[in-house]
Amino acid sequence: MTVRATVPAPTAGWTVPAPSFAHLARLTDDTGLFEHARHATVRREHGYCTDDVARGLVVASREPDPSAEVMRLAERYLAFLAHAQNAHGAFHNRLGFNRTWTDQPGLGDWWGRALWGLGTAAARYPVPWIRQEALLAFTRGASRRAVAPRAMAFAALGAAELLRADPGNEPAAALLADAATTIGPPDPDPRWPWPQQQLTYANAALAEAVIVAGDLLDNPPALAAGLRMLKWLLDIQTSDGHLSVLPSAGWQRDTPRLRHDQQPIEVAALADACATAATITGGQIWYAAVRQSIAWFLGDNDGGQVMWDPATGGGYDGLTPHGPNLNQGAESTLALISTLQHRATVTVFNNEGPK
Structure with a gap:
């Protein structure tokens, strides 16, 4: 329309x-962030995707003084990404409303955006346990390399966030260097x-x-x-x-x-x-x-x-x-x-x- x-x-x-998180909260339930809406109404039948949840973690982590609502969103998004990641560092992308993954773990754009979100949270988030959990998941994912330049670019943005906070982070430095080469x-x-x-x-x-x-x-x-x-x-x-x-x-x-x-x-x-x-x-x-x-x-x-x-x-x-x-x-x-x-x-x- x-x-x-x-x-x-x-x-x-x-x-x-100022940015409002009201609609983001409207699109978020206790599992994750719904992908689509008709006007402002959530379309649950389309489920969730790692792409959007990762970007949600990016913006929540950027807030210098997050409200209680934004902190709750960050916790849910981090939990979603942790659930989406497998033991080898790849990520599922699409989760149905029935809480069942509809795809296999991979290294597409969603992998890159997941590392972007995790790297941003690990570097910026004011709550120590969220930084620690995000760093753990980022490090596991940063051991992998995507073929697509965009996936590597998104991952590089998360690596850059970590390197600004911790210049000695070797996995982040290696990922950033490889991303520039891939692009x-x-x-x-x-x-x-x-x-x-x-x-x-x-x-x-x-x-x-x-x-x-x-x-x-x-x-x-x-x-x-x-x-x-x-x-x-x-x-x-x-x-x-x-x-x-x-x-x-x-x-x-x-x-x-x-x-x-x-x-x-x-x-x-x-x-x-x-x-x-x-x-x-x-x-x-x-x-x-x-x-x-x-x-x-x-x-x-x-x-x-x-x-x-x-x-x-x-x-x-x-x-x-x-x-x-x-x-x-x-x-x-x-x-x-x-x-x-x-x-x-x-x-x-x-x-x-x-x-």
């Missing part, structure tokens, strides 16, 4: 709302400076993985390569001063680019990567990009559409030619929360201004 209700684009004085160097062609011939989803996560590998492993060429990749992604996804992110269909090199449907996950990945680049380099272009990412959810996008529901705290599932898809599933809500968690970065940009 879609609706078209044009709103004014954010101005210089707009206020960034590969950008193409030397300035028209397509990307390691692959197609852009698909969460593209900025690959650039961010290369950036953090270059920074934390003292590899300046890798850092420069990752920043070049991210700058290009930002350039091709900016239109008239606002973000116009790649659609769910992606973009194959040397083919026409589509404009819809745009997914919140692309905006969240850009916000994360640009916030990381801002922290490492201090470049104002990255601060401004984080501001644009937040503004996308607030209505500064191709359709002039607000992409979340303040009444529920949920994020809309996509921007279509006819307006937002009003379903508020886990992925889009997590993307909203994740992006709004960078509001302090916007404060830096507003205080210092573009340079």
